[in-house]
Amino acid sequence: MQITDIRIRVVSKESKMKAVVSVTFDDAFVVHDIKVIEGEKGLFIAMPSKKTPDGEYRDIAHPINGDMRAVLQDAILEKFQQALEEMPEDAE
Numbered sequence: 001m002q003i004t005d006i007r008i009r010v011v012s013k014e015s016k017m018k019a020v021v022s023v024t025f026d027d028a029f030v031v032h033d034i035k036v037i038e039g040e041k042g043l044f045i046a047m048p049s050k051k052t053p054d055g056e057y058r059d060i061a062h063p064i065n066g067d068m069r070a071v072l073q074d075a076i077l078e079k080f081q082q083a084l085e086e087m088p089e090d091a092e
Contacts (some may be wrong), residue, residue, distance in 0.1 A: 001025050003075050008036075008083040016045065017082070021076050031061050037081050043080070045073045 005024035019036040025072055033048035049057040063069040 003072070005030075006076060006079040006082055010080075010083055010087065013035075019080055021045070023072065023076065026050070034076065036076065043077055045076050 002024060003025060004027045007022045009020045011019055016038050017035050018038055021034040021036060022030055022032045023069055025032045025036060031048065035046040037044055038045050047059040047062040049059045051057055
């Protein structure tokens with residue numbers, strides 16, 4: 001499976017959530033609402049999730065193993081950095 005497209009929507013430079021991302025695989029399957037989050041140890045991705053009746057959040061879609069998560073996160077964060085570099089200084 002190959003990542004064939006990544007679309008970044010930068011949300012805010014001021015909040016912990018920096019962007020919302022859609023990733024297309026093999027030009028055939030897309031996952032929307034992946035978030036780029038600024039954590040204590042730097043940027044990471046959070047998979048799309050929904051709130052359960054008991055108030056917890058459960059991922060709707062997610063990588064099965066750490067290798068796939070690393071591939072996905074590296075690709076998304078690289079594209080996010082490119083998006084930031086292309087943004088005008090006064091844009092947010």
